[in-house]
Amino acid sequence: MYTLGEFIIENRDNFSFSTEALLRLFSSIKLAAKAINKEVNKAGLTEKIGSSGITNIQGENQQKLDDFAHRVFIESFKSRNVVCGIASEESKDFIVIKGDQKKAILNQYIVLIDPLDGSSNIDVNVSIGSIFSVYIRKSSNNLSLGLEDFLQMGNKQIIAGYIIYGSSTILVYTTGNGVHGFTLDPSVGTFYLSHPNIQFPNIEKMYSINDGNYARFPEGIKKFINYCQEEKGDRPYTARYIGSLVGDFHRNVIQGGIYIYPKTALSPEGKLRLLYECNPIAFLTEQAGGKASDGKKRILDIKPYKLHQRTPFICGPIGMVSKLEEFMKK
Template structure:
């Protein structure tokens, strides 16, 4: 076999399933349940990826005609993604309950023997689907605190971010990626549609300690706190690049690899911030810390905030450690 032929036959790499099996020994307490749960999420991600790619042909883009609990207009794909993930998690049998951005209350999956709770945003940034901008799914995984076999309790769901056993996101963009952590580093997998598999493409992801990208919606500048305005002006004085897609997963993903800070601060109209603690901020905070970065609400570490309600909001400063620390110093 000559060199050119060998190049054509190069292995595509380690599949997600094989990688999970290799890492299963890291979680002897889980007896394979967490591994199966990650597979269930990956399966749902493949289905959502398919729906997104053909949404324009099937007429499932655009508004659904209802609002979610946040008062935001639901998109058709929001509803579809929520249904797909619920089915995958229910059929997988490892999850007893789900908290979703698209649902008012805790969703009991009628699986009292399930040991895990999922908090998720099934399709973040879905309003961008009509203009073919990258969107994503965000998820957090917690072990339930109440006895297995009994009903799910609110205490099972309202756990601080430090209690997460895994978290991740799916990015549906020029390529589809699954990035997740189980508290032992961050790994990324790229979807190969022809084979129907996620393959390990980014091992042990480390975010730069510092960066030159700031991501914030400057259209709301006039209603930002003075500390946020001060930090933005400092970024501009240093000629940093302003990069803002408007899809949380996409903005976070870029900064994770290139170095930068994503900011969604409190404003006059959103005094508690806009992003949700349980199924957006906590997951990304867990990932960024595992990658060497930092996440804060401007004053407090995101993972240490005690949640009081399902859809609690929080300001978010997340990304390269030095950039977040400098932003905190403005308060």
Template sequence: MEESRIATPIGTTLDRFIKNNQENFKYATGELSQLLRDIALASKVVNREVSKAGLVDIIGTLEAHNSGGEQQKKLDVLANIRFTRALKKGGEACALISEENDSYEELNRDGKYIIAIDPLDGSSNIDVNVSVGTIFSIYRRKTEVGTPVQEIDILQKGTEQVAAGYVLYGASTMLVFTTGHGVNGFTYEQSLGEYFLSNADIKIPKDGSIYSINEGLSKDFLPSVASYIDWCKEQSFNARYVGSLVADFHRNMLKGGIYIYPATTKKAEGKLRLIYECNPLSFITEQAGGLATDGNGRIMEIQPTTLHQRSPFYVGSEKLVERANAGSKVK
């Protein structure tokens, strides 16, 4: 048997990819590379905990609530602890913005970066074994290193991001990220404990036939949203919605489609958080050739005014998002 057939290569590791592409990072001094490694390490720990759900006492809810008033799952808190510890020990981040904390947490005043994170998106699905994820965003601080973190560091537009990504904990665990030079996906090989490049230079199809929206809210949809969903049905599009943002987003990015969490008559500001959900996924989307808006304008150009600010969210294939935007602007 030929040697090439019994020892096929398994690909480029995440660590090697980061080293080989470090010159493409906006501020290539090593700190950003280390931050990505710290996030990857924490995601491996969270992956281990998620895979044990149901075997040990880590599923279910707590009495506590997160920044949005939602009851926290045990795994929400656990994931938040894992990422916070990894970033604090890494020393490259000066502050952490998390969905699970009411305010930002200072980590290291000598750090040059701000991390915004949803440690475990879709955690309500854990109890029924549906895919969940982590969403993260990295900003460069604006104030002088060594000084206290200020609001100007925390409330930055999405256009200021230097990196963003997500981890999908599903049938396989994937880390997908961008540093502003395209989007690449890495699959976790558990026996080796390494992420390997599996989806290089991901591009979102310009068009698609999938729409993802919570139709249980249809009675509260604005007329423009209801009209767009009717159009999707007229085109015989496939409705796909599992309630885990990362899972729905990842599927549409690979296959082509649109994800919508719109403003409604009851929630004019939408539900998703601008800084650590909409902005990072928008950065990834644009780098992959798609569009991300609030139904009117570009998500990443919105100036945040509060830490946990919400926004309507339309994201996915260019043609589908453009059509949805055009409808929302019709008075």
């Protein structure tokens, strides 16, 4: 059974950039994941449960574990001399990390993170996660990082993944050569390969949407929901919605289903963040044989214009997403 490090080394020919840098990067991610996993598992016994009383840059109540996860990731990346800049859903501006100039060739990565996705579920002990997205900086090493280093289209990602904290803790990632999952063995603190070559199954089984907002959805979304609920062929599909993107996506990519977070009358630009949530999950979706769209166009081809940009988001098996796009066109 491969450990995460062994798997990276074994598959080093499938990654176009430095293997040493990749190992350093995942060393940071693993360190942060284990620290967050530890706090999540004992959240009900500590003072880290509940709201921090702070409203974050998104205009949302920040949970205590949101802030903890944010700080853990920042410190973990700082310690490995592999990341030159970080943008976090919890920060207004990007963060520049000064690395060892002698190892500048390793210090090329731009990381965008949602430190704790689905944090509103913390208090009720439902699966939550962390999402990460990695790019190569665009600016020269001898220049300061600029906003253009972070506002790259999703098709420029070189790595994307997430960690889901549930009945077990699983790290899932892609470097553009398939999607692979590694489960944490807490007795030894090691991630072992448990889900090789994850692909959407060839079944259309479920749909995931908060249909409490049904009245505010575009007509095309309403018609697709009605289609999912019809008694015809292999329908009706099962409705499953956790309210954590990582939790919903992980279930759907394993069992077969579509995830939908459309724009609404109250959120005309959508609700999910393009850079921190949609781009990395879209990269994983395509690598798992699926499709990711805003209802009209490919997510990975959207040109971002600000750090906290939002977008409608649909991802899942190609057939289901294409069917939804048909309803949107009509």
